[in-house]
Amino acid sequence: MAKGYWIACVDVRDPEGYKAYALANPAIFKKFGGRFVIRGGKQEVAEGKARSRHIVIEFPDFAAARACYDSPEYQENIKRRLPYAAADIIIVEGYDGAQP
Numbered sequence: 001m002a003k004g005y006w007i008a009c010v011d012v013r014d015p016e017g018y019k020a021y022a023l024a025n026p027a028i029f030k031k032f033g034g035r036f037v038i039r040g041g042k043q044e045v046a047e048g049k050a051r052s053r054h055i056v057i058e059f060p061d062f063a064a065a066r067a068c069y070d071s072p073e074y075q076e077n078i079k080r081r082l083p084y085a086a087a088d089i090i091i092v093e094g095y096d097g098a099q100p
Contacts, residue, residue, distance in 0.1 A: 003094040
């Protein structure tokens with residue numbers, strides 16, 4: 001079964017204000033089997049535009065990724081982020097087919 005992923009691209013305007021959102025996320029993600037694959041770190045834009053921070057979270061499947069995003073806990077946590085950061089979050093199903 002293909003895994004599910006969140007791909008988040010974030011511009012943090014106020015790192016201190018953003019901390020409450022970031023600190024609450026791990027417990028929410030854990031509840032749905034999520035784990036960080038990418039969490040910030042060194043980056044280089046090879047093509048196009050990018051936000052300043054990128055995060056990839058892996059879930060057991062697409063349904064778990066979607067359920068996490070829709071959960072009351074995460075929807076409440078979004079309110080902590082909005083004043084301090086702009087984000088694009090994409091929920092995507094992983095590829096589980098043949099490789100080249």
